[in-house]
Amino acid sequence: MESRGYRWSRRAIGIVSLLLVAATVILGLWITPPDVVQGQLVRLIYVHPPVAWVAYLAYGVTSIGSILYLWKRTRNLKWDLLAAASAEVGVVFTGLTLITGSIWGRPAWGVWWTWDARLTTTALLFVLYLGYLALRRVPADSHQRAVRSSIAGLIAFIDVPIVHQSVVWWRTLHQGATVLNPSLSPKIHGEMAMTLLLGFISFTSVYAWMLMHRYQIAILEQKVLDAELDQLIEERRREPDSESRQARPTNDVGNFDQPSKV
Amino acid sequence: MVQSVSDGADSSRPANMSKSKARVLPSKRRARRAWVALGIVVIAIGFLLYKGLGNSLVYFRTAAGAVRDRAQLGSSTFRLEGVVVPGSIHDTTSGVDFAVESSSVSVQVHDTANPPQLFQPNIPVVLVGHFSGSIFLSDQIMVKHSANYVAAHPDRVATVNGKKL
Numbered sequence: 001m002e003s004r005g006y007r008w009s010r011r012a013i014g015i016v017s018l019l020l021v022a023a024t025v026i027l028g029l030w031i032t033p034p035d036v037v038q039g040q041l042v043r044l045i046y047v048h049p050p051v052a053w054v055a056y057l058a059y060g061v062t063s064i065g066s067i068l069y070l071w072k073r074t075r076n077l078k079w080d081l082l083a084a085a086s087a088e089v090g091v092v093f094t095g096l097t098l099i100t101g102s103i104w105g106r107p108a109w110g111v112w113w114t115w116d117a118r119l120t121t122t123a124l125l126f127v128l129y130l131g132y133l134a135l136r137r138v139p140a141d142s143h144q145r146a147v148r149s150s151i152a153g154l155i156a157f158i159d160v161p162i163v164h165q166s167v168v169w170w171r172t173l174h175q176g177a178t179v180l181n182p183s184l185s186p187k188i189h190g191e192m193a194m195t196l197l198l199g200f201i202s203f204t205s206v207y208a209w210m211l212m213h214r215y216q217i218a219i220l221e222q223k224v225l226d227a228e229l230d231q232l233i234e235e236r237r238r239e240p241d242s243e244s245r246q247a248r249p250t251n252d253v254g255n256f257d258q259p260s261k262v
Numbered sequence: 263m264v265q266s267v268s269d270g271a272d273s274s275r276p277a278n279m280s281k282s283k284a285r286v287l288p289s290k291r292r293a294r295r296a297w298v299a300l301g302i303v304v305i306a307i308g309f310l311l312y313k314g315l316g317n318s319l320v321y322f323r324t325a326a327g328a329v330r331d332r333a334q335l336g337s338s339t340f341r342l343e344g345v346v347v348p349g350s351i352h353d354t355t356s357g358v359d360f361a362v363e364s365s366s367v368s369v370q371v372h373d374t375a376n377p378p379q380l381f382q383p384n385i386p387v388v389l390v391g392h393f394s395g396s397i398f399l400s401d402q403i404m405v406k407h408s409a410n411y412v413a414a415h416p417d418r419v420a421t422v423n424g425k426k427l
Contacts, residue, residue: 033413037380042411109404110378116321120314127310131303137296171321171343173388175409189413 002216010212017209020202027195035192042192044104049178050199052097052122054207056160058090059129061211063157066150080146081222083153084136085214087129089207094126109173117166118174125163128156142222322388326367332393339392343406344369348383362387362398373400380405 028046035042065083068074101119102112113119132152136145167176179186179196186193325344328335344362351360357373358381371389381387381403391400 036412036414037382037385038407038411039414041380045411107379108407110381110402111404114404115313117314117319120310124307124310124314127303127306131300131307134296134299134303138300139293139296170319173321173404173406175407178409178411181409187409188411192411192413 002219006212006216010209010216013205013209013212017202017205020198020205024195024199024202027191027198032192032195038108041104041108044100045178045192046195046199047203048097048100048104049196050203051093051100053200054203055090055093055097055125056164057204058086058093058207058211059125059153059157059160061086062090062129062132062153066153069146069150070154077142077146077222078219080142080150081218082215083150084133085218086211087132087153088214089210091126091129091133092210093203093207094122094129098122098126114173116172116174117170118163118172121159121163121166125156125159128159132156142225324364325362325369326365328393328398329367329369332396335393337392337394339390342369342371342389342391342398342400343386345386346381346383351383362389369398370396371398371400373403375401375403377403378405380407 024046028043032043032046034040062083065079065086068079069076069083098119101122105114106112132149135152136149138145140148164177164180166172167174168182178188181187188196322341322343323331323335325342328340328342342362344364347361347363347368351358354372357375358377359370359372361368361370363369371391373389373391386406386408388404388406389398389400390402390404391398393399
């Protein structure tokens with residue numbers, strides 16, 4: 001079972017996440033000023049880029065877990081379970097990125113959706129990691145599943161830098177990066193920038209909390225599987241004994257005396 | 263944070279495999295469902311790549327580029343990008359007339375759609391439509407917002423382009 005320290009740290013991160021998100025909401029909705037062009041629409045910026053960042057981070061953790069599983073010196077099923085848990089959280093945050101972007105896009109751009117490079121590659125990212133999760137459901141033994149999903153996770157990660165650079169490499173309706181732009185000079189005013197930074201921290205904290213929960217569930221699922229497996233093996237071991245016990249009376253009456261193999 | 267998993271999978275493949283042999287007996291139905299889900303995802307990836315290659319790579323043409331290639335474009339529908347020229351906006355019964363500009367080349371636009379709420383002079387827009395002579399007939403306006411976020415100062419700047427914030 002989980003250690004006491006793990007349980008307490010998870011709870012602490014949960015409480016801190018709640019407070020940070022509450023602070024982001026208060027600052028984002030009431031304290032920060034409207035934007036000179038966007039007006040009140042700017043308030044979605046305190047959510048949309050942070051959830052997109054968390055999706056990148058989650059897939060980064062999935063990649064690290066995948067590499068650690070594929071590398072024989074560090075091979076352990078826990079890395080595969082961590083990779084899967086992070087991918088699942090990443091898919092949730094990619095979905096949130098698409099939804100919040102669409103909500104902002106309708107009043108700001110005038111459309112819910114358009115096939116520009118940023119939106120298309122983000123949708124592709126979402127589907128790629130859905131594919132990763134679907135692949136994990138395809139029946140296989142634990143090792144086989146871990147190897148093929150690790151490879152799939154690493155291939156899917158190729159899309160992450162493409163998503164980020166899409167606004168630089170191609171002409172898009174989506175604006176360029178405000179903070180992580182090529183010149184690394186944030187194009188956002190003081191208290192708006194501070195609230196955006198708080199948004200990044202608070203959603204990263206939420207990610208850590210969700211990941212710890214999901215990883216714990218994955219560990220428990222694995223233990224249930226192992227327990228079922230041990231039970232099956234035990235039942236299988238007993239089978240020959242019962243067969244030989246049933247066979248004995250027939251031997252007694254002089255039929256074929258075949259030694260039972262255990 | 264990462265805890266160890268107490269199965270035979272930690273490093274030894276044979277131990278892992280011996281246990282998993284019994285594990286790999288899910289129902290055929292479950293297996294079929296997983297393959298169907300994976301198939302749907304593969305189709306979705308193919309669709310997105312098709313849409314991406316078809317639309318994303320040349321998402322729009324700038325006003326200057328479109329004027330240069332006007333003969334080649336003919337009356338085909340494409341996306342045109344430019345900055346709305348100040349003083350060129352005139353409401354019409356069917357929509358709005360205005361001009362867009364890029365690299366000092368301007369294109370007159372006749373639009374028949376409702377402009378988005380951020381539509382205003384000096385803002386970059388992407389228009390969907392086609393040329394009719396030298397006029398671009400548009401049926402969709404999309405505002406291309408910049409990456410800059412500037413706080414409004416109510417005491418100093420109460421309005422922008424006549425719009426109340």
